[in-house]
Amino acid sequence: MLPLVGGAGNVTSIAHCMTRLRLGIQDRSLVQDQALKAVPGVMGVVEDDTYQVVLGPGTVARVTPEFERLVEETRRRAAGPSAPAASTAATSGAGLAAQGAALKARQRAKNATPFKLFLRRIADIFVPLIPALIGCGIVAGLNGMLTNLGWAPSVVPALTAVAAGFMSLIAVFVGYNTAKGFGGTPVLGGAVAAVIVFPGIAHITAFGRQLSPGQGGVLGALAAALLAVQVEKHCRRLVPAALDVLLTPTLTVLLTGLVTVYGLMYAAGEVSAAIGVFANGLLAHGGAVAGFLLGGLFLPLVMLGLHQALIPIHTTLIEQQGYTVLLPILAMAGAGQVGAAIAVYLRLPRNGPIRATVRSALPAGFLGVGEPLIYGVSLPLGRPFITACLGGAFGGGFVGLFNQLGDTVGSTAIGPSGWALFPLVKGNQGIGVTLAVYALGLVVGYVTGFLATYLFGFSRQMLTELNATADDTAPLVSPAPFTAATPDDTPPDKESVTA
Known part of the structure; x- marks a missing residue:
């Protein structure tokens, strides 16, 4: 695949999600789409905010590190820009694939709105968490089965810890990824989000109610980290350089943490509760109609981003x-x-x-x-x-x-x-x-x-x-x-x- 995307010198970033190798491309004209689609194991290509090669689950996790290694080795050997890309291979079914690519390109242009770009950045926060969600979810299912059957009672507490540990701290990971994705210091985003899951939060009262650890969940963590990014950026501009290393992180954590405790946790908790009530009520009272609409509209929603x-x-x-x-x-x-x-x-x-x-x-x-x-x-x-x-x-x-x-x-x-x-x-x-x-x-x-x-x-x-x-x-x-x-x-x- 590497020559067909223009060589190592044309690749600016490498990442992967559940099914796709996501590449940052410097010169789009060097990428040979049809030849890439003809490579055995490549299921298709999608052009979005990054150039995405669809490889499928499992395969992409094995291919990505090898691709990264090959890019690094090629760059070391060449010590400069990569050679011109190889000639395009003959392909079968090019017309239908070209139509799909044209539709995708047209939709990508429509998706380049500020709102949809914001949604894409929000998705980038949660996508890296999916492998842990899957692993812990399967462990939780196995643990539930053992509990219901009464098997291996001595192992159940250990499996409970394994399954629930990540979920109890997911707010911290969301805060970290949010700050990273929006241009802040990742660990500061994680630090302000950690306030939400700190057990001692139960001793604090806000809006006449006692707070509880985890209140607001991932939505609270998302809001707290976004606020932390803005506070940090303002501090970088206003704080003298000699004091930046001390004052900027301190002010970011202090100000954002207080706003989180005395505002964001309560507000995000109310929104989270409303989401749960709405989803359950929607399916409880109109499940067939709601399911019909959701199932039928999901593919168009994917097209629209x-x-x-x-x-x-x-x-x-x-x-x-x-x-x-x-x-x-x-x-x-x-x-x-x-x-x-x-x-x-x-x-x-x-x-x-x-x-x-x-x-x-x-x-x-x-x-x-x-x-x-x-x-x-x-x-x-x-x-x-x-x-x-x-x-x-x-x-x-x-x-x-x-x-x-x-x-x-x-x-x-x-x-x-x-x-x-x-x-x-x-x-x-x-x-x-x-x-x-x-x-x-x-x-x-x-x-x-x-x-x-x-x-x-x-x-x-x-x-x-x-x-x-x-x-x-x-x-x-x-x-x-x-x-x-x-x-x-x-x-x-x-x-x-x-x-």
């Missing part, structure tokens, strides 16, 4: 209740996507490139990694994206209905989806009932997405064009465009598409 606003809400619910009731419903969007992709595969028996894309992306789709199917298949085709959303709506409505009937289905962590969410599923009933409801919701999403796409996902003209050759290895030329649903509802221009 608005799904990032849900991350603090998920984390707040996990902190309050031990699980988030929203994630299993939103996960149904991925199920609808998988069902739609299978229908696309069956409806296009003579289109080798699209079928190859579906085959390579389906395993990741079943595990909840939907980007390859979204940007490689359904979104460029247009109609299958809409029918995939319909599958997610019916799956979400099914899970929401059971929440309304009293069988709550939640997740103890955020990040995984699809089959990967099974170890993290938790509810107010027995684990067998909760798992069954989630599994049936996936089935509803698969089946509805499949049937909707198979029956309504293609016009006759699309089927004729996309199945226009009997040779699966030959390029397929479509004289008319796909009926793609563009983010701004503007009909796509008529152009030839090579699929």
